[in-house]
Amino acid sequence: MTDADASRGGVGVVVVAAGSGSRLRAEVPKAFVPIGGRPLLAYAISTVAALEGVRSLVVVVPPGYDDTSAWPAGSGAALPTFAVVVEGGAERSDSVRAGLARVDPSCDVVLVHDAARAFTPVSVFERVVDAVRRGAAGAVPGLPVIDTIKSVDADGVITGTPERDSLRAVQTPQGFDAAVLRAAYDSGATATDDAALVEATGHHVIVVPGDASAFKVTTPEELRRAERLVADLERAPAS
Numbered sequence: 001m002t003d004a005d006a007s008r009g010g011v012g013v014v015v016v017a018a019g020s021g022s023r024l025r026a027e028v029p030k031a032f033v034p035i036g037g038r039p040l041l042a043y044a045i046s047t048v049a050a051l052e053g054v055r056s057l058v059v060v061v062p063p064g065y066d067d068t069s070a071w072p073a074g075s076g077a078a079l080p081t082f083a084v085v086v087e088g089g090a091e092r093s094d095s096v097r098a099g100l101a102r103v104d105p106s107c108d109v110v111l112v113h114d115a116a117r118a119f120t121p122v123s124v125f126e127r128v129v130d131a132v133r134r135g136a137a138g139a140v141p142g143l144p145v146i147d148t149i150k151s152v153d154a155d156g157v158i159t160g161t162p163e164r165d166s167l168r169a170v171q172t173p174q175g176f177d178a179a180v181l182r183a184a185y186d187s188g189a190t191a192t193d194d195a196a197l198v199e200a201t202g203h204h205v206i207v208v209p210g211d212a213s214a215f216k217v218t219t220p221e222e223l224r225r226a227e228r229l230v231a232d233l234e235r236a237p238a239s
């Protein structure tokens, strides 16, 4: 560890896993749906545990799931000893707020990650942390958009065709200077993702390259995609 590393705050990570996952039509909340024999949440936790510099991890779970001893087998196998588990709220932003309140205040970078993007490679986390460490107020992974995107009005009439080259489909983890993210959540602004909240408070957020494996498991089709991915990983020879 260099002197510069030693004088830095650590990285805090909030993994939001409190969604019901109703679109999956599963009997348990999405985070606990088994994929290849392990709950979805276990994959997300393993990746965070493999990331260097993490000093604080808060896992936000559905109400009634904060006792890890009652989690389905294997869910918390990789949970670091310093991890904290808290109950989330009705909206994703409520869950992020609940998690953020428990991130160790010494962390100078905070990542917010969807447990549903459980197969996001650690390299994506590293790119996001690096961008914030290099001075960005916020950084999010994103991929170029393949489809042409239209904006429409309430009647479905097309109102615009944004230039495709300027569009990115963004993923998580979304990473921020800790003070900037806390101020954004304290501002009372509302937005559909953390980056938009930070943008609304006047900060620039940059996009770094994302990864196709960071897809969000939302529908039964994506669950099958996740099962295929896990099966492929198990078949792949260890490098």
Ligand code: C5P
Binding pocket: 016, 017, 018, 019, 020, 030, 031, 060, 088, 089, 090, 091, 092, 093, 095, 096, 113, 114, 115, 116, 117, 216, 218
């Ligand atoms: O619902 P959506 O797919 O946007 O959820 C994205 C992530 O936010 C998921 O990992 C989900 O568990 C989490 N979430 C949450 N609390 C909510 C809703 C969603 O932690 N109330």
